[in-house]
Amino acid sequence: MRLSTWLALRCREEQFQQFLRVPDEHTATRVVRALCDVESRAEVDTNPVAQKRCHDLIRKPYLAYTERSITHV
Template identity: 40%
Template structure:
């Protein structure tokens, strides 16, 4: 079974290196960053809104993965 994007975003928010990437210090602030960048009210929307999902991958996930790649 594929992991939901909302679950992945929650896991990322708990990571200190992700919070540093977002310029935040708490998981709640990181979650707010994701919601703002992806233009959603709730991270659950990432599972059902294709445009928000694309923004998550292009503006959050890929840049973070690139920054943390060895």
């Protein structure tokens, strides 16, 4: 799965929106673009710097967040 697809799917999820502390999909998309320093999520697929930012600032912390959520239920 392309990273941009993963991001698009996550932005729609309420749990991801809670992780980002945003109220909706539109705001989640804006935050993701800002964190990755791109104009569109699709750029993450071809920009190595954006990919690293995505993994370091979004994907890894989000996976840790979901694991904590599961163990605290």
